[in-house]
Amino acid sequence: MKKIIIILIAVVIVGAGVGGYFYWKKMQTSSAINSANQAGDAATQALEDITGAVLPDINTNPLENKPNINPVDQTNPFKDIQTNPFE
Numbered sequence: 426m427k428k429i430i431i432i433l434i435a436v437v438i439v440g441a442g443v444g445g446y447f448y449w450k451k452m453q454t455s456s457a458i459n460s461a462n463q464a465g466d467a468a469t470q471a472l473e474d475i476t477g478a479v480l481p482d483i484n485t486n487p488l489e490n491k492p493n494i495n496p497v498d499q500t501n502p503f504k505d506i507q508t509n510p511f512e
């Protein structure tokens with residue numbers, strides 16, 4: 426009877442140690458993930474603070490309404506006429 430109690434106490438101590446170890450590892454990884462997320466958020470905020478006043482918002486393409494200055498497009502006045510040379 427005394428051996429059974431000692432074995433049960435040893436099993437409970439070993440079980441508590443193993444459970445505590447896994448709980449500790451879980452807390453370490455979750456705190457590492459939280460700190461990595463906080464670092465990423467801080468970097469994003471710093472980038473927005475740095476570039477917010479310096480870079481303008483460019484919403485349009487400056488070459489959207491450019492004039493056609495290619496001389497090749499204007500050389501053949503009959504480019505729309507298609508003839509079949511084999512007829």
